[in-house]
Amino acid sequence: MREIAKLVLVLGLICGISAGSLATVRTRLADRIEQQNDLFVRGPALELLLQQPANDILGHKLTIDTPEGSMVVFYSQESGTVCGLAIETIGKGGYGGDIAVMLGVNMESNKLLGLEIIKHQETPGIGSQIEKSAFRNQWLGLPAHGPIQLTNEGGTIDGISGATYSTKAVIQGSQKALSAYMNSKDQISDLIQQSDAADQTQLDS
């Protein structure tokens, strides 16, 4: 029994200390990791969608609550007015797993600014064609009220032959982002104003 007690004590202690030190490092680095993640994963997509340097946009980050879970939204401002939104969603059912997409929306014209693929694990050469601009450009200029559908379902998007799962996941993801935008437009505007006000107070003080 003593032996078991010793085992438990030593292993438990080592585990505890390990966890403690990990948690410490984690709290120190969490923010920076988040920033880096935004910069490297979302940055390039944001720059393309909103046509502004990533560092300017990354500060404008919101989280909105929708019936389908929380979503991350970035916005761009030009001389105080909000002109573009970038909504990130997860498209379920890709061949290699879920596909993270980002949809750009022009709040003034209610037209789509485009679509970017943030993360996917599709088969190289087949499913990965969703990254190609020829495919993605089909989103450009579409009306924001949707719906986004494949041509054979009455929509405007041409699917990629041989990559049905991947195409469907992307469409599903972008449709989700659109409905979130349509349903939470007001919520987004409120949030932007709040954060602007917060920024202002920070600047003033």
Add this chain to the structure above:
Amino acid sequence: MLTPILVMSGVGTIAAVGLGIAAKVFHVDEDPRIQHVLDLLPGANCGGCGYAGCASCAEALVDGSAPANICVVGGLETASEIAGYLGLGDVNIEPEIAAPDCSGGNRASKKYIYSGFDDCRAAMQHYRGPVECDHGCIGLGTCVQACQFGAIKMGSEGLPIFNPERCVGCGECVRACPKGIISIISEKTKILHWNRYTECLSPCRQKCPAQINIPKYIRFIREGKYAEALLTIKERNPLPLVCGRVCPEPCALACRRSIGDEPVAINYLKRFVADWEMASGKHLPVPISHSTGKKVAIVGSGPGGLSAAYFLRRLGHEVEIFEQKPELGGMLRYGIPEYRLPKEILDWEIQGILDLGIKVTKNVEFGKDFTLELLKAEGFDTVILAVGAWAEHELKIEGADLEGVYSGINFLEKFQEETLPTAGKSVVVIGGGNTAMDAARSSLRLGSKKVTIVYRRSRDEMPANPAEIVAAEEENIEFAFLNAPNRILGESGKVTGLEVLSMKLGEPDKDGRRRPVVIEGSERVIECDTVIQAIGQFPDLKFNNEPMNLALKETRWHTIDAEEDTLQTNVPEVFTAGDCFTGPGLAVEAIAAGRYVARSVHYYMTEGEIPPIEGQQRDFIYGSLHDSIMGVNTTPKIHESVICLEDRLGTFKEVEGTIDEKDAQYESKRCLDCGVFCYTKEPIELKMEKAS
């Protein structure tokens, strides 16, 4: 902050509790040493040892079924750590390396021509008919592929060449070779090995009692590697200087070259390398195994005793020799005269053996000064009796007690001890053995004018070495064949003559020897003042009775009775070897017996029982009907330089000299490098002509 710590500690605690309980519930009683040995092993799990993994190897090591050096990756360091931990001392730790068993080369055709009836059945019945070698190397180099250590190369002759520095003794090549001509041997196995029928044994190697690998050392001589040649001899024979001088060369009788030519002068070559070592002034180092802590007492320091001491010492045992006489050497010293074997050479050779770390106690007699009980009390595990055959048969004839009558050994011994005032003017030696020859030739050198050898059979039946008889004849010793001594005549207590009866040879007895029959009324007297009886010897076993009561069994020839296959007597810890077991024999036979008994004693002391030698070669393996050697030019045999007759008489100068290096090279090239069924056809280019 607290959550992660609690979660991790929780998982850790559950894991530890689980493991702890599992260890208790599924506890297996295991020798704790297994784990330790496992830690000592390198953990390569390579399977080179033959076990399924390091864990099973460790188990085998602990239960003793595997030797400490089994791991081929760990090498000697690991082996000694394991041996040290398991308390094996350093037993069994010896590098083992692979060696080829086929000398290959430009071989003779494997079938031999049968020149009898043109009939297959007849040919088959005669000896074994045409035979094909089933040993020879095929030469495609599977062993080279099998070796993971790059230790084998294919030589230009299509035979594998082994690099001992790279070989780790893993045995993959042995397993790969379909012909079984590669063996893994250590120095120890070399000593413990005896010829087997399954091996490729050249005729000379089969005939040599000591089983020296003769073609191998001749090959080394040819290549100029004299040290290697000598060490090859010393694997089997610790007394090459002695044997190079006194051995009657049974091997040369079997030499295949003698079928169409003179045999190779094997002994001259042996003497050449032995003398080469002595001329260098230093004894070549021979490997000695790690100490086993076992002690052996050897009674007697003749060739048998010395050889047993040498091999047991090399096997790592502690050896002490007990000698009754003031000097070591037994018959070599007291029986062989100076002109055949100079004492300084014998001294040098014996010193080399003793320098291996053998203790010596001189001037002590077994049964009188020390007993078996005393030896046991002093911690000796075994005793080897190598007391020789010193007692002599004496003629029960009239006048045998007169002054001037000696026995042969007694005469030679007295001379050696320098207690013999002088030999007579005219000497008669009775007997036809080597002792008789030695006594006769020694008397001549002591100043006798006339020496006669009286022998009751003819010259052909004389048991002495033919070379000795020839030398005696050269020295003008008279031979009275077919004469039997009848009585010794004397005047005032001194010998004046020997009355002999003429004999004729009768019908052969059951041994095939024709018994001499007395011719009635043929008495004649040979005038002489000294009579030396040399009619036979037997072991002096008086220690067997009072006061020790050893109760050793004796045969009816008064030799010690022992198991023929082990040389163990009826007293388990007492072994025997040499003349006291076989009756008077050759020095080389005693040397062979010394190694044989060393093997038995080694196994007896380390393993408790002596394993039989499987398929031990006892009889000559007849390769085939072999009445000619084809494609071999005849070349004359080299002859040793012999000093002239004038120099021989009156002095004890050594009669025969050593051959020089050039002659040794020439002679070594005459060797055909035989296997059982093959020989090298015109093998070695004779670049160096004898005349040049």
Add this chain to the structure above:
Amino acid sequence: MSRFLSVLLHGFWKDLPPFRLVLGLCPALAVTASANNGLGMGMSVTFVLIFSNLVISLLRNVIPNKVRIASYIVIIATLVVIVEMILQAYFFGLSQQLGIYIPLIVVNCIILGRAEAFASRNTPFLSAVDGLSIGLGFTMSLTVVGSIREMLGAGTWFGMSLASAEFEPFAFMIKAPGAFICLGLLLGLMNAFSHWRGENVIQK
């Protein structure tokens, strides 16, 4: 002092991983598609090795045998996660490239192997030196393998373009078969070299 030197140097030739110690093959194969990745992986492993050796050596008399491996591996895992976080925070691109192979440093046999073979038997200082030596040797090997594969497979070195536009890279080299074959041939070359030097190498 000589012991220190021998411990310091053995990782560069005598026990050079993964060639001499045939350990740590997975990262050597998986992340060496470019020299940069090889270097990054090597540095990460070196970091973990030094500290894991140090900590394990300090604790070597405290840890009971039954949980030895578990404890060692927890220590190693902690260090690896720290490295993973540092990489994410400061070398994000690299951390994405190395991906799943960073957490797999935990099970890199080199680290546990050194812990078992060296750190559990030696003083903390020597163990740390051993970690440094083996780690740098590993980094060196990985960088070399990475360089070869990158040059042949993509025509670049550390991302710099080396070849002219006509050069059609062997895409095969940066895929799995190329990794195996490249490593195998390098190992063969090393063996040839050590044979030539007369060393007796035993490859397990």
Add this chain to the structure above:
Amino acid sequence: MDLVLLAISAIFVNNILLAQYLGNCPFCGVSKKLSTSLGMGAAVIFVATLASIFTWLVYYYLLEPLGLKYMQTLVFILIIASLVQFVEIFLKKFSKPLYNALGIYLPLITTNCAVMGIALLNIKHEFGFWEMVVFSISSAAGFTLAIILFASIRERLFISHVPSFMKGTAIALVTAGIMSLSFMGFSGMVN
């Protein structure tokens, strides 16, 4: 996704050994004899499946709710190490021959990146429970398949004419490369 396709993909297309480079140390170490590689393969299937189930449960029911995803590596390896040690104790009691044959490779399963890799991939691919089970078993089976094929080749390789400096691990790796090349041929099989 169809479970059968997932299995085929894990065994052939994305073979954990030949395409994902995981588990190479035991691959080179134990694959000299067919018998040992069979034992190793079986042990890996067993440990990998068990470990995957444990780690999956711990991840989704403990770490994710508590927001401790970053502790994943630490917890997983602890679970795997304990599991392996448990299997070792168990085998020693109930199957001595297998224990002896696997020898020191049992602890090495701990450091077999295949086991850990499968556990991590389960999370990365966000598999459900049954997907996870199928993926784990088939990935480990892919490992076993590769190691058995490879051992068979190496048994022959042992007596073939190989330049001395390429002997052993060197030629083994090149052979593995060729095997990997042939496994690439499966890549069109599932889509």
